[in-house]
Amino acid sequence: MALDAGQAPDEFKAHPDWKDIAPSIAESVTLGDGLRRARESSGKSLADLSAETKVHSRFLTALEQNDWSSLPSRVFAIGYVRGYAAALGLDEQLAVERFKRDSPDTSAPLKAPIGIAFEDVKRYSPRIIAVVAVAALAIVGWNVFQRINLMKAPRASDIAAVPESWTLGDVPGQNGLIDLSAPRAAPLDQTTPALYITPGLEAQLTGIDPNDPAVLAATAAANNAPVQKAFNPRGAVYGAPATASQVVIQAKKAGALVVRLGDGQALFARQMAAGEAWRAPMGVSATIDVSDPAAFDVYLNGEHGGILPAVLTPLAQLNSRAEQAARQVAEDQARRVAQAQAVRAAQQAAQPAPPPVAATN
Structure with a gap:
């Protein structure tokens, strides 16, 4: 790096090609003047320095004219100063220091001397503490005053006498204790609604009056079988349609259900959840x-028929039970109708014959 001393030995000055060395940057009035005088002494133009330093000539002109506002950011400006000084053989660090002195960095905020801010706080702290204490005492005193004003002295009740209904013991108008009977058994689970019969239609079709006490007694005597709980879907129902099935298998809790055909092929297989069902x-x-x-x-014809008898159960066995139950219901219905018709016929036979109507001339 070239030294910018500003002086040269006498033996160098005696040489015919000697040129006076440019004054030092430190001795120049401004950095721009020192750079311009050094460039003029070197015989280089701004275009030559721009090509050598790869810096635009307008930035080099701004450096020579001390126009710091035309330069880019401070980092780039320092780089331009360093390159300019190196191209002219000047001391780069000295040029950068001169630039920082002529163009101080104003981006960093000034800080107060250490101790002044603390002295201010220390000076005003007693006043601040006193104000806060007075405000706290005022708030506490106001709350205490409000509570004292809201306090009321205890006084006697306005009720002259205690009502009789408030006293413990017998209730007025009730002489003895209430006796409760034993709980009754829960009704059978039946979700199927009763079949609606049009009044008078059954009598016209069957010749039996459903309101006749004798018919009702005969029907009740014939229908002694209890009605089982009906099938109530509580989840997905798989398998055959409702019109093509007499047997329904419903899971009470989670379990595996596999239906295999005679050749071993699986007709249905699923891990059933509680409430899901399969129509056979x-x-x-x-x-x-x-x-x-x-x-x-197991539900046969819509009514509960118990649980599966074993781990392996033939489907034909369940279908046979369902068909037998359906035939039994049909036979019971036909028997009730026959009994009702017999009772009706007996009642009609017991009635006296109407007197003959006399012929009129």
Whole structure:
């Protein structure tokens, strides 16, 4: 790096090609004057320095004219000063220091001397503490005053006498204790609504009056079988349609249900959740395989028929039970109708014959 001493030995000055060295940057009035005088002494133009330093000539002109506002950010400006000084053989660090002195950095805020701010706080702290204490005492005193004003002295009740209904013991108008009977058994689970019969229609079709006490007694005597709980879907129902099935298997709790055909092929297989059901098709030879027979209810023709009898249950057995139950219901219905018709015929036979109507001339 070239030294910018500003002086040269006498033996160098005696040489015919000697040129006076440019004054030092430190001795120049401004940085721009020192850079301009050094460039003029070197015989270089701004265009030559711009090509050498790769800095635009307008930025080099701004440096020579001390026009710091035309320069880019401070980091780039310092780089331009360093490159300019290196191209002219000047001391780069000295040029940068001169630039920082001529163009101080104003971006950093000035800070107060250490100790002044603390002295201000220390000076006013007693006043601040006193104001805060007075405000706190005022708030506490106001709350205490409000509570004292709201306090009332205890006084006697306005009720002259205690009502009789408030006293413990017998209730007025009630002489003895209430006796409760034992709880009754819960009714049978039946969700199927009763069949609606148009008044008078049954009598016209069957010749039996459903309101006749004798008919009702005969029907009640014939219908002694209790009605079982009906099938109530509580989840997804798989399998055959409702019109093509007489057997429904419903899961009371989670369990596996697999239905296999005679050749071993699986007709239905699923891990059933509680409430899900499967309708068995009619006329299919298959075997029902379950993980737990007690976890599945069997419904025959819509009525509860117990649980599965075993882990492996032939489907034909359940369909046969359903058909037998359907035939039994049909036979019971026909028997009730026949009994009702017999009672009706007996009543009509017991009635006296109407007197003959006399012919009139």
